Amino acid sequence: MLRQSLSAFFKFILVVFALVVLWQAVVSVFHLPRYILPAPLSVATRLWTGHAYLLSEALVTLREIIAGFAAGALFGAGSAFLLAGFPRFGRLVWPALIVLQSFPVFVIAPMLVLWFGFGITSKIVMTMIIVFFPVASNFADGLSRTDGAIVKAAHLDGAGHWQLLVLIRLPLAMPQLFSGLRIAAPLAPLGAVVGEWVGAAGGLGFVMVQANARMQSDTVFAAMFILALEAVLFRKAVDLAAPFFTRWSPHQ
Template identity: 35%
Template sequence: MMKMKRFKGWRPAVVLLLFFFIWEIIVKKADIPEWLLPAPSTIMTEAITGFGSFSVHLLSTIKLGITGFAIGVGIGLFAAVLLYLLPFVREAVYPFLILSQNIPVIVLAPLLVIWFGFGLLPKMIVITLVCFFPVTIAALDGFKQTSADLKHYMKMAGATKSQLFWKLELPHALPSIFSGIKISATYSVMGAVISEWLGAKSGIGVYMTYASSSFRTDRVFVAIFAIMAISLLFFAAIVLLERILIRWRSKGAN
């Protein structure tokens, strides 16, 4: 069984390698210009030779993404707790929460520059808007899915509303909360790149802008693959943290 699981784990890698192989063959056989569609080997060569200059932009985006992600998750959790514990606030604010996600961030970005300038604040607002919503919705759903029988039992035992939340509702909502955090982790990189279009001096978004304006399509693909890699790393880190916390909670319960 263990060997079968390990074998299945290699399937996505095999499919990905096959995809790159077919891509390479088509570009070479069709003689497609590099500015239109570079071959994977060309992209890899550019990623290696140009890593020195690209690493500055990479680190800038990672720092921006992590900072915005932390702020977005914090605000998302705070909003979820507030809306859950205060039903009258939830009834008044929840529709506006939904409407906030119907405004394209790329359209809102120029307004943020007009209102707040080209500093760090508009960039944090963009990433926060992208990150907080999945956490808020997932946390709210997790709180609502707490077992009614357990809540009734704790109330019968004399538990206060605060004890009910911290001892029962919050621990049982952790899987749902982490589902929202994992989504936000992947969105944070996209939000960071979009925010860098607001006038940043460095970052993958800036790198992509320069590359596309000079028809360096190979560098654009380097940036795209870097964004995908960072998103996967963020996601993997949250999955690891989730396993640690859930395992710790399970041991504590036993």
């Protein structure tokens, strides 16, 4: 297991190294100006010289990601459970939710800033909206796909609708809920940054907008690098919860 992990890590490092070499080659061969595509060394230098500023803004974005993800996960899981508990109501609500999911986030973000202001609240709500749909749809799918033989046996044993939902369908749907959380984890940073792009006083999205206006592409790429690192680490943190959810798998 350790050998496989080390092998995967070294392969990842090799891929990153190859991409950096290709990046540097493109900049050198085509003599691209710094404001169009900065060299990897310029980005690394900016990360080093501006690390205090970039990390402080990264913490702002990270707070928005964590709060928005937690709220979106709770709201999504709770909504799926309630709609499964009241199936007639769910058949009316799900089409409306699908329509809302089709709205581009850039359309919603300005309204959220208008409603909730330039502070952290609008970014949390934006992140919550993006996280809500994958969590709700995956969990609802898990709740609706319980093995028919198990459902029939529960009914023969006298289980009612809510007993079946809480004691059988809910535990068996936990792996599906986890799948929704894993899908939503890398999307949460997107929600926070989109909210910051529209209007904010801090965060990595704010840094990107300000740097782009000044044609400081090295700062933009440095902020993007930190954001990508946050997304990867956040996804890994969510993966740590896998044993709790997968133990409810029907195969266990």
